[in-house]
Amino acid sequence: MATPHTDPAAWSTSRLLDRIPAYVRAFECYVPSRPDPVLMRQYGLSHLYRLNNNENALGPPPLAREALAALESGRTAQYPSGDSYNLRQALAARFGKSPEQFLVGNGSTEIIAAVIKSFCGPGDALVTADQTFAVYEWVGRFSGLETRLVPLRNHALDPGALLEAVNERTKIVFLCNPNNPTGSWWNRDTLEAFLESLPADVVVVLDEAYREFTEDSRFPDGMEVMERHPNVLVFRTFSKMYGLAGLRVGYLCGGQELVDVVRRCHIVYSVNVAGQMAAEAALADDAGHIAATRAMVAGARDFLRDAFDSLGLEHVGGIGNFIMVRTAIPDTLLYRQLMRQGVMVRTMTAFRFPNWIRISLAQDEAMEAFVRAFRAVLDQG
Ligand SMILES: Cc1ncc(COP(=O)(O)O)c(C=O)c1O
Numbered sequence: 001m002a003t004p005h006t007d008p009a010a011w012s013t014s015r016l017l018d019r020i021p022a023y024v025r026a027f028e029c030y031v032p033s034r035p036d037p038v039l040m041r042q043y044g045l046s047h048l049y050r051l052n053n054n055e056n057a058l059g060p061p062p063l064a065r066e067a068l069a070a071l072e073s074g075r076t077a078q079y080p081s082g083d084s085y086n087l088r089q090a091l092a093a094r095f096g097k098s099p100e101q102f103l104v105g106n107g108s109t110e111i112i113a114a115v116i117k118s119f120c121g122p123g124d125a126l127v128t129a130d131q132t133f134a135v136y137e138w139v140g141r142f143s144g145l146e147t148r149l150v151p152l153r154n155h156a157l158d159p160g161a162l163l164e165a166v167n168e169r170t171k172i173v174f175l176c177n178p179n180n181p182t183g184s185w186w187n188r189d190t191l192e193a194f195l196e197s198l199p200a201d202v203v204v205v206l207d208e209a210y211r212e213f214t215e216d217s218r219f220p221d222g223m224e225v226m227e228r229h230p231n232v233l234v235f236r237t238f239s240k241m242y243g244l245a246g247l248r249v250g251y252l253c254g255g256q257e258l259v260d261v262v263r264r265c266h267i268v269y270s271v272n273v274a275g276q277m278a279a280e281a282a283l284a285d286d287a288g289h290i291a292a293t294r295a296m297v298a299g300a301r302d303f304l305r306d307a308f309d310s311l312g313l314e315h316v317g318g319i320g321n322f323i324m325v326r327t328a329i330p331d332t333l334l335y336r337q338l339m340r341q342g343v344m345v346r347t348m349t350a351f352r353f354p355n356w357i358r359i360s361l362a363q364d365e366a367m368e369a370f371v372r373a374f375r376a377v378l379d380q381g
Contacts, residue, residue: 023144030138033344045342049366052346054180054210054322056243057362058293063285064244064278071274080276082268084251090280091251095223100256103263104279106270108209108237108250109135112174113143115233115252117265119171119203120145127165128174129157131182131352133207136174155316156184159194172203177220178210181351181358183318187218195229203258204232209250210320212241212290213297219319223253230255233262238275240321241293242282247275297321300361307371311378321361324348327378331357334377341373 002010017025033039036048059065081087084104092099105111116139120126126140130149140147148165150158157179166173175194178185186194195204206222222234237250249271252262282289301323308315308325317323327334331347334357338345343366348356359370 021144024142027138027142030134039339039344043339043342045339047342049343049362049369051360051362051366051370052344052358053245054240054320054358054360055245056241056293056321057360057366058243058289058296060243060278061282061285061289064242064282067277067281068274071277075273078273079269080271080273083263084271084276087249087251087271087276087280087283090283091253094283095253097223097253098256101253101259103252103259103266104271104276105250105252105266106272106275107239107248108207108235108252110248110270111235111250111252111262111266112136112205113139114262114266115172115203115205116140116143116145118262123169124171125167125169126172126174127162127170129162129176129179131155131179132157132174132176133180133209134351136176136205136207152179152182152184154184155182157186159186159190159197163194163197166198166202170202172205173198174205174207176207176209177222178214178319180210180320181322181324181346181348181353182316183320183322183324184316185214185219185319188220191220191225195225195232198231200229200231202231204229205235206232207235209235209237209240211236213294213321214319215294216319226254230258233258238279238282241290242279242286243289243293244275244278244282247272247278249275249279293321296363297361299364300367303364303367304359304361304371307374311375322358323361324353324356324358326353326356328355329377331355337377337380338370338373341369341376343370343373345370 004011040048087104088099088102091102112135125146127148128136131152137147150161150165208222226232226234233252233254235252239245304323313325315325331349335347346358348358
C-alpha cells in the first residue's frame with residue numbers, strides 16, 4: 001500500500017478518494033454508445049441504422065435546416081443569449097404564456113438537475129417510477145437524495161402507489177407522460193385525480209418529451225394543467241419531435257415564482273447559438289413536420305407490431321416514437337447480433353426490463369432492415 005513516503009502521489013489520491021461521499025462512490029457511470037464511425041469499424045459495417053435513442057429520423061423542419069445552414073462562423077465567436085431570450089419569446093407566443101415562465105436548458109436533462117438542486121437539500125426525497133426515464137433517478141442518487149422507485153402496473157405509472165410513496169420528506173415527484181420506455185400514458189382524468197390527491201407543496205415534474213407525438217384529445221396538456229396546479233413544472237424538448245437532439249435544447253415551463261427559483265440553480269449560457277436559433281426556427285415551421293413525423297411513426301409502429309405478432313412476441317408501445325419487444329435472447333447478445341447486421345437498438349436491462357429491447361420508430365427502409373436482421377437472429381436460435 002502506498003504511504004506518504006513510498007508514493008506520495010498515490011497516497012494523496014487515495015486520501016482524496018476516501019473523502020468522496022458514499023453516494024457518489026456507489027454510483028455507476030452511464031456509458032454512452034461510441035460514435036457511429038467507430039462502431040461501424042468495430043462491426044465491419046458500411047451502413048448503420050440508429051434505432052437506439054428515439055431520435056427523429058426525418059431530422060428537423062426545413063426552416064431549422066435553413067437557419068443552421070445560414071449560421072455564419074463569425075457568430076460563433078460571440079456568446080449566445082445567456083437565457084435564450086428570443087427562443088423564450090417564441091415559446092411564450094406559442095403557448096400563450098410569459099417568457100419569464102420558460103427556462104431553456106442544454107437538453108431538458110440539464111434542467112432536471114437544476115430542479116433537484118433548487119428544491120432539495122440533505123434528507124429530502126424524490127419519488128418516481130422504477131421503469132421510466134432513468135435520469136430522474138440518477139440525478140437523485142448522485143445528489144445523495146433518497147429516490148423512491150415505484151413499480152409500474154401493467155406497464156403504466158401507478159397513481160395510487162406513487163401517492164403512497166410520497167411522505168413529508170418528498171420534495172419532487174417525476175412523472176413521465178407518455179412514459180419512456182413503455183409508451184403508456186395517463187389521461188386527463190387520471191392526472192387530475194393524482195394532482196388533487198397529492199399534497200400541494202410537492203413539486204411535480206411532468207415530463208412531456210414525447211407529447212407532440214399524439215393528437216389524442218384525452219391526453220392532458222401540461223401547459224394547461226399547470227394553470228390549475230401551481231406545483232406542476234412541465235418539461236419539453238426539441239430533441240424528439242423537432243429533430244434537434246444533436247444541438248441539445250429542452251425547456252421547462254411553470255408558474256413564474258417557481259421558475260425563478262429554478263433559474264437560480266441553472267447554469268446560464270448553457271444553450272449554444274446554433275441550438276437557440278434552430279429551435280426558434282423549428283417552432284416557426286412545425287405543422288407539416290409534425291404531421292409527417294406522426295405518419296412515419298404510425299406506419300412504423302403498425303409494421304413492427306405485425307412483425308412481432310407474427311413471431312408471437314410480447315411487445316409494448318403506445319405514444320412516442322418507440323416500441324419495446326421481449327425475446328428469449330439476452331438483450332446485450334441480441335444487441336451485438338443486430339449490430340453485426342447494421343442495426344443499433346437499445347438494450348433494456350438498465351431500464352429494469354431484462355431481455356427486452358427498445359426500437360425507435362423510423363422510415364420504412366430502417367424498419368425493414370431491423371425486421372430482416374431481427375428475424376435472422378431469431379432464426380439462428
Ligand atoms: C422522457 C424523456 N425526457 C427527457 C429526455 C431528454 O431530453 P433532452 O434531449 O432534451 O435532454 C428524454 C430523452 O430520451 C426522454 O426520453
